[in-house]
Amino acid sequence: MPHSEHVSKQDLKxxxxxxxxxxxxxxxxxxxxxxxxxxGHEPILEVRGLVKHYxxxxxxxxxxxxxxxxxxxxxxxxxxxxxxxxxxGESGCGKSTVAKMLVNLEKPTAGVIxxxxxxxxxxxxxxxxxxRRNIQMVFQDPYTSLNPxxxxxxxxxxxxxIHPEVAxxxxxxxxxxDLLDVVGLNPEYINRYPHQFSGGQRQRIGIxxxxxxxxxxxxxxxxxxxxxVSVQAQVxxxxxRLQNEFNLSxxxxxxxLSIVRHISDRVGVMYLGRVxxxxxxxxxxxxxxxxxxxxxLSAVPVPDPRAREHRERILLSGDxxxxxxxxxxxxxxxxxxxxxxxxxxxEPVLAVPEVFSTVDSPARHPSACHFAEEKQVVPSE
Ligand SMILES: Nc1ncnc2c1ncn2[C@@H]1O[C@H](COP(=O)(O)OP(=O)(O)O)[C@@H](O)[C@H]1O
Ligand code: SF4
Ligand SMILES: [Mg+2]
Numbered sequence: 001m002p003h004s005e006h007v008s009k010q011d012l013k014x015x016x017x018x019x020x021x022x023x024x025x026x027x028x029x030x031x032x033x034x035x036x037x038x039x040g041h042e043p044i045l046e047v048r049g050l051v052k053h054y055x056x057x058x059x060x061x062x063x064x065x066x067x068x069x070x071x072x073x074x075x076x077x078x079x080x081x082x083x084x085x086x087x088x089g090e091s092g093c094g095k096s097t098v099a100k101m102l103v104n105l106e107k108p109t110a111g112v113i114x115x116x117x118x119x120x121x122x123x124x125x126x127x128x129x130x131x132r133r134n135i136q137m138v139f140q141d142p143y144t145s146l147n148p149x150x151x152x153x154x155x156x157x158x159x160x161x162i163h164p165e166v167a168x169x170x171x172x173x174x175x176x177x178d179l180l181d182v183v184g185l186n187p188e189y190i191n192r193y194p195h196q197f198s199g200g201q202r203q204r205i206g207i208x209x210x211x212x213x214x215x216x217x218x219x220x221x222x223x224x225x226x227x228x229v230s231v232q233a234q235v236x237x238x239x240x241r242l243q244n245e246f247n248l249s250x251x252x253x254x255x256x257l258s259i260v261r262h263i264s265d266r267v268g269v270m271y272l273g274r275v276x277x278x279x280x281x282x283x284x285x286x287x288x289x290x291x292x293x294x295x296x297l298s299a300v301p302v303p304d305p306r307a308r309e310h311r312e313r314i315l316l317s318g319d320x321x322x323x324x325x326x327x328x329x330x331x332x333x334x335x336x337x338x339x340x341x342x343x344x345x346x347e348p349v350l351a352v353p354e355v356f357s358t359v360d361s362p363a364r365h366p367s368a369c370h371f372a373e374e375k376q377v378v379p380s381e
Contacts, residue, residue: 043114044217044249045079045102050111052097056324070323071097073273075111076350079217084243084250086260086281088296089270092320095253096140098270099221102251103137104128115217133163136215140222142202146194152205153190156180159212166213179208182245184238200231204238211246219251224259236263258300261285269293272331273323275350279365287362289353289372291336297377307379314377330370338371346370 053068072094079085087095100106102113104120112119120131136159139145146155156176160167167175177187183204194202203223210218220239224232240263243250254260260267261281268278269292277290288294291314298314316335321327330348333339353372356364363374 042081043078044081044116045251046112046114046117047075047077047079047098047102048112048114050075050098050101050113051109052094052101052106053109067324070273070326072101072108073323073326075270075273075275077268077275077278079249079251080265082243082247082249083265084252084263086264086267087251087253087270087275088255088257088260088267090296090320091255092323093270094273094323095255095270096221099137099219099251099253102217102219103135104132105137129163133166133213134215135217135219136210136213138203138206138210138218138220138223141226142199142206143226145206146202148194151191151193152176152180152197155194155205156208156212159209163213175212176208179211182211182242183208198231199227200235203227203235207235207238207242211242214246215248217249217251219253221253222255223252225255232259233262239263256300257285257296269296272320272326274331274368276332276369277365277367278350280362283362283365285378286376287365287374288377289356289363289365289367289374290369291338292332293367294375294377300378302378310379312377330368340371342370 050072051070051074052072053070055065056067056069057063058066075094075098077085077087087098089095097106101108101121108121111121113121115131115135118131120128123131150158153173153176156179157167157172160172160175173190177190180187180189185201185204185208189197194205197205207223210220218239223239224235227235236259239250239252242248250263252260252263257267264281266278266280267284268275269284269290270276271292277284277288277293279287284293285297288297295314295316298312302308302311314337318335321331321334327334327344329345330336330339330343333343336343348368348370350366350368352364353367353369355372356374361374363372
């Protein structure tokens, strides 16, 4: 009997499984393409398999690595030209570490960050400097991120010291004054010090500094979290206006889904070093399929009291596990009310779940859950 005919039932089953897996994978890949081009945006950034592990060491003289904090552990997303990608997740899930890798303040342990098709993690010297100019960061805390001993003019103009080619020395003062004006501050404040400003004004100074080199991408790491609720909207509106004015693409990080909704075209939800669900603004807010996203959404304030009555609150038990020792299988399983045996042994991939792969519905977007189900958490207005 020829060898090829001798196929056992088990072999057939395995082949079937492999074929299903491959199909699932190609759907996952195409779902990425679909996501990036959804609003007709060309990706300006493509992030694939991004990892940052911080070594855990023991001993003082003979330092020995005993483990690693898996701060970011395999993150994929695209940022379209001119679009805003919101990234949300509880504190400690790796958002700032992703931000730092995007602006090259941290070197990835593994993975690729492509800016206009070129992997910037491999660049050095002049090529790296040129790319860094185009990707700037706005930091979370306007109280600690501005040097208290420098004038506002020196703070905003500091990037010109590193990139003198952008603004000749004689022109810098005028440029800084223009930037102050652009972010809604009086250009005459150029000689003042950070302590003479309110929190919202200081964040405007941080934004002006981020704009100084006329970047294409701004990574804003929780830019309004440290501000009073009353000024948060003003700063978000300013960022929104600047995006149109300067044709910027944003990665906007927040720990709370309510803030990113106003500004994001797409949203990625992070949990313990991974993106667990990603999609357009309406896919994530109105058709979430991952239990973690649903739990986060159930905590978003609902202004309308009648809608609030119908909203279901999902309370998550326990804390986020340590990123040095994440749970096996699905990382969310220790807090998930739907967890089953499969969740403990099989890690879900970020892909369009099979149940939604053939349906024409907003639920058809990548979600890393074996038992993804659509659930409307926030009542429609
Ligand atoms: N330099 C570092 N060394 C060791 N662990 C770190 C370092 N930076 C961040 N971490 C850890 O990585 C995890 C993710 O941190 P971070 O990216 O700051 O999260 P987030 O911004 O979402 O709050 C946390 O557990 C944090 O303690
Ligand atoms: S894979 Fe399992 S544990 Fe993870 S989110 Fe889905 S149901 Fe919950
Ligand atoms: Mg952070």
